[in-house]
Amino acid sequence: MVNGNLAHQFVVSPESKVTIDEMPVKWCTISLSEMVKRGKRLEASFYDVEAKQAHKIIVEGKYPITMLGGEKGLTTSYTGARFKRIWVEKSEYPIYQPSTIMDIKPTPDGYISAITDTNIDALRVSKGQILMTCSGTIGKVSLVSNTLDGLIFSHDLLRINCKNVNDVGYVYAFLKSKIGNKILLTNSYGAVITHIEPEHLATVPIPNAPDVLKQKIGNLILRSYTLRDESNDLINTAIKMLMDELQLPKIDDMVVNYFKKDASVQTFNVKLSDMEYRLDASYHVPVVDAIIDHLKRHAAEVTIVGDKRISKSVILPGRFKRVYVDERYGRVFFGGKQLLELDPTNTKYLSVSQHDKRMKEELELKENTILITRSGTIGKTAVVPKHWVNWVASEDILRIVPANEDIAGYLYIFLLSEYGAKLIERYAYGSVISHIDDAHIRQIPVPILKNHDIQEKINSLALEANKKRYEAYRLEQKALEVLDKEVIYAK
Structure with a gap:
């Protein structure tokens, strides 16, 4: 039972303090057809608002787009074959984990034996490659300069080779950028990717900027890595x-x-x-x-x-x-x-x-x-x-x-x-x-x-x-x- 009209108790006076949330709500609209294509999923977490915006920015940008990977894309990529590691206390084969690609001066995770049943040399990375973590914490990107050249990395690391050597710094910068990385980690519907495979790069759009701009960006990146070395x-x-x-x-x-x-x-x-x-x-x-x-x-x-x-x-x-x-x-x-x-x-x-x-x-x-x-x-x-x-x-x-x-x-x-x-x-x-x-x-x-x-x-x-x-x-x-x-x- 309610005694009287209590509505006046909820009126906010001019002196009242208003607390502003530091994490404003992010929202977007999803079409019915898009929801159906995504398996009729209704969870908000399945659709990344920022990723959808990033896709739109790239597609509607000043320059025409091409794809990062694929037959007509800017790069080719591969991961190593899975193998069972034979750990030893010390050997000529120090091996590095994918997570260390971000370290400015990485240290090996351990040493594997020469009799390990895999092509150890195929696990080595080479100068000019772009490296990307493709499982666990995915989408971390590094460039192989003198510091990493020839080092042995786990099979579970994406090695990206640019078809045109002059695109290396430009592609690296795009993958490091907020827009590029956001697109990389999602598909065109905004669904989050949990593991990156080489074929996934064929679905990632990248602006096909003029060569002079690619060179300008690339030179800055290469000089940055020279200083790290x-x-x-x-x-x-x-x-x-x-x-x-x-x-x-x-x-x-x-x-x-x-x-x-x-x-x-x-x-x-x-x-x-x-x-x-x-x-x-x-x-x-x-x-x-x-x-x-x-x-x-x-x-x-x-x-x-x-x-x-x-x-x-x-x-x-x-x-x-x-x-x-x-x-x-x-x-x-x-x-x-x-x-x-x-x-x-x-x-x-x-x-x-x-x-x-x-x-x-x-x-x-x-x-x-x-x-x-x-x-x-x-x-x-x-x-x-x-x-x-x-x-x-x-x-x-x-x-x-x-x-x-x-x-x-x-x-x-x-x-x-x-x-x-x-x-x-x-x-x-x-x-x-x-x-x-x-x-x-x-x-x-x-x-x-x-x-x-x-x-x-x-x-x-x-x-x-x-x-x-x-x-x-x-x-x-x-x-x-x-x-x-x-x-x-x-x-």
Whole structure:
């Protein structure tokens, strides 16, 4: 029973605050015939609004369209044959996972035996190919330059060859663009594709721009990848200088003091005074002790990351419930999986209104800060380039703020080396998912070189490599901007 007219209680007064949703509703219309063709599916998730708009933009654009693949398309593509891998501890055949194509300096997932029943050389990628992840997280794109040339990748990776070599950079840029990637991941009806096969590229439209525009875009992309190669060369040079100065052998050749050298398993003893309240064997691995002893013999001094001469602070952000929003309302947010990528964007955006204070105090990044993954895969290391400044990284990534620019590059090189990685990994704890924290990072040993000129040179090489990576990012963004303005949205 209702007493009186309560309608007046729901009238919104002029002073009332109106909350605007940061994720506005996206909508589109679907014709009945289109719904029937799509198997009479009524779920909204089956029809991607943005994909339908992207198709329309390309088809109604300034330039005529051609197809990405197919007999008359711009490319041919293939994947490798499936095979059973025979893993070994070490071999001449390091193999890389498809997910690592986005890493600026990828590392192998493991090694396969020469007797693996497949054509191993057919799995190698070659310079000028475009690589694309085609299962799992699909549609990630990379270009084979000097860094990847000749490497062995899993069969489950799409290798794309352009029929005209001058189209390579242009096709890559289109697949990296928001419009191109959106079309790639859906079909003409807007239905999401869950696995990409070579024949799928024959249904992807691409503007057939004039050669002069293709060349303009392509040159920017190729120059971007040249800079990435140059940055990797500088990093490799810096690591070699570090090894030579400290007279470090290959880590497998490090002399380790095992308790019983001819035992079928590694055995060693630990003094009670060296336990440091850690009973897990992984903390006391002899190779770590061997590395530290070697550093003490060949360095002027061995200090720790927490030394004020080395770092201002080590930051472990607190955990929090994340609020993700549309790009317009948030800041670029990425996690440990994207840490080694040049451009870890197009992932997620963290709400500014909900997390602004936390982002400013703990999460946003500063140039030359060293980042280390702290859970899951421990010890992935990167240094913040200029274009990451004020972006936001996950709380699962530890931050080392170097004491100054004169030590930042050197510290990064040491922690990036296989010796630094071993020193990081020793602190891992947890039976299922490994973790480290800021207290562990502060205790990592760091050698100060006897030759200060060499240390300064290593530092400058690392910082120069970081600048090249920023320039590489800037050139790729310029190429995507030209593609948008002069091709996709051209009038």
